[in-house]
Amino acid sequence: MNLYEYAQATEESGIRYYRELANCTKKDGVKGVFNMLAGEEKKLLAKIQLIQQRFPRMDSLNCRQLRKNTIVFDQLRKNSNHCRMETDLEAYRLAREAEEKIVSQYENAAKAEKNPQTKEMLLWLAALERRELREIETLYDFVNAPSESLEWGEFSNLDEFHNFGRYEDLRQGELKLPTDTKERR
Numbered sequence: 001m002n003l004y005e006y007a008q009a010t011e012e013s014g015i016r017y018y019r020e021l022a023n024c025t026k027k028d029g030v031k032g033v034f035n036m037l038a039g040e041e042k043k044l045l046a047k048i049q050l051i052q053q054r055f056p057r058m059d060s061l062n063c064r065q066l067r068k069n070t071i072v073f074d075q076l077r078k079n080s081n082h083c084r085m086e087t088d089l090e091a092y093r094l095a096r097e098a099e100e101k102i103v104s105q106y107e108n109a110a111k112a113e114k115n116p117q118t119k120e121m122l123l124w125l126a127a128l129e130r131r132e133l134r135e136i137e138t139l140y141d142f143v144n145a146p147s148e149s150l151e152w153g154e155f156s157n158l159d160e161f162h163n164f165g166r167y168e169d170l171r172q173g174e175l176k177l178p179t180d181t182k183e184r185r
Contacts, residue, residue, distance in 0.1 A: 001068060003061040003118060004052050007125055010102065011045035013073035014038070021091075024083035033091040037136075044132060051124070061118045065109035072101045092140040099133040 015038050022034035052058045076082075076098060085091055106126035113119040 001063060001066050002059070003063050003066065003121055003125075004048070004058045006063070006066045006068075006071075007048045008045065009068065010071050010073065011041050011048060013071050013077075014041035014098070015045070017073040017077055018095075020077070021082055021085075025085060027086060027088075029088045030085050030091050033088045033095075037091075037095050040132060040135070044128065047128060048125075055121075057117065058121055061115070061121055063109050063113060063118055063122065065112050066105070070105065072098050072105065089140070089143050092136060092143055095136050096133065096140055099129060099136055103129045103133055 018034045018038035018041060022031045022038065025031050025034065076094075082094060085094070103126050106122050106129060110119050110122035110126065113122060
């Protein structure tokens with residue numbers, strides 16, 4: 001398949017997919033995440049169109065490993081129903097998994113490609129998608145931070161809570177509880 005057409009079809013499919021998810025969810029936060037992700041896919045599409053304008057040779061590059069039926073967002077649309085997402089964390093997780101598949105797809109196609117120009121363009125597309133993946137991972141980590149860290153002001157002795165307040169030390173027996181019941185002065 002033509003490399004430019006495939007890259008363009010992938011981004012257009014992502015825009016449609018995220019907009020569909022935004023329209024079918026009832027949660028405002030999740031709807032906002034999907035609308036934002038659709039906007040990010042639109043920006044990626046603009047970058048791909050820009051690179052095609054600057055390097056018209058992209059129109060002539062073909063890759064056998066990339067076929068119309070392997071577009072990740074089309075596969076996601078067919079295989080599952082994501083309208084039941086309840087949290088923005090789930091939405092970011094879905095986006096992260098999709099981007100990981102896209103990056104992997106481009107990298108695997110580049111490994112198998114014999115034409116050096118096509119290989120170079122596949123690696124460039126993989127790098128572009130990897131940047132998008134890092135942004136999604138950053139957002140995922142930010143949204144997930146409250147469940148991964150201790151942020152409460154009422155704890156004054158954080159030495160007892162080495163593992164983000166989950167009392168791991170106590171469960172594993174590494175932190176000995178005082179046997180003395182007398183108050184210490």
